[in-house]
Amino acid sequence: MKKLIVSIIILTLTTSSLFAHVEHYKSFNNLNFELYRNGKLIGYHNYEFIRENGTLKVVSDVEFNINKLGVNLYSYKATSEEIYKNNLFYKFSSKTKQNKKDKYVNIVSDNDKNNLVIDGSSYKGTASKEFIVGTWWNHQIIKAKAQISAISGRIIQQNVTFVGKEQLNINGKNYNALHFNFASADNKLPKEKKLNTDIWYDEETHLWLKASFDKTGFWEYRIKNYN
Numbered sequence: 135m136k137k138l139i140v141s142i143i144i145l146t147l148t149t150s151s152l153f154a155h156v157e158h159y160k161s162f163n164n165l166n167f168e169l170y171r172n173g174k175l176i177g178y179h180n181y182e183f184i185r186e187n188g189t190l191k192v193v194s195d196v197e198f199n200i201n202k203l204g205v206n207l208y209s210y211k212a213t214s215e216e217i218y219k220n221n222l223f224y225k226f227s228s229k230t231k232q233n234k235k236d237k238y239v240n241i242v243s244d245n246d247k248n249n250l251v252i253d254g255s256s257y258k259g260t261a262s263k264e265f266i267v268g269t270w271w272n273h274q275i276i277k278a279k280a281q282i283s284a285i286s287g288r289i290i291q292q293n294v295t296f297v298g299k300e301q302l303n304i305n306g307k308n309y310n311a312l313h314f315n316f317a318s319a320d321n322k323l324p325k326e327k328k329l330n331t332d333i334w335y336d337e338e339t340h341l342w343l344k345a346s347f348d349k350t351g352f353w354e355y356r357i358k359n360y361n
Contacts, residue, residue, distance in 0.1 A: 178196065181271055211231045212284075
């Protein structure tokens, strides 16, 4: 029965083309998230949706800092731009400053060869068009066999498990949410590179509501506001 419920939910949220149906987000112009570590607010992650002549541009800006006794222990800042044309993925680019280390990725869709071309700080090469950039706002990621790191271009084979339907209360607002767990398919990866993230999407609008993972502390993304 649980497998049947999972199949119905995934079928409802996806189609055969993983990069299609970004029109689900046509009513959203901005998504603003707060980022917490061990219950303490440390930063933000904002998305802006810009539409013009059949093109959707999703601009992202994220920044957080970990401080202790007035000393900055860790800093992170990244910007990205994700472009869809006629609801299909076209290209993605990002630049990240992780402490003093620079990371980047550029991804373009090669229609002639029906694949993606990746130039990143961790991976350079091609990938299947069925893979999806791991920016999380697009619920199509639940169907992908792999996600591409939005920081470095690394390809992460994944297993996605539907945990269940849940009621969430975030900043005093109630949501009917679908809870998924994303885990690395490769168990041989070192712990620091393994994916193990829980994601919640709104059942009706597919809005990304929350994310959490445990890695040198307990981290949470929580939706702050949207319009």
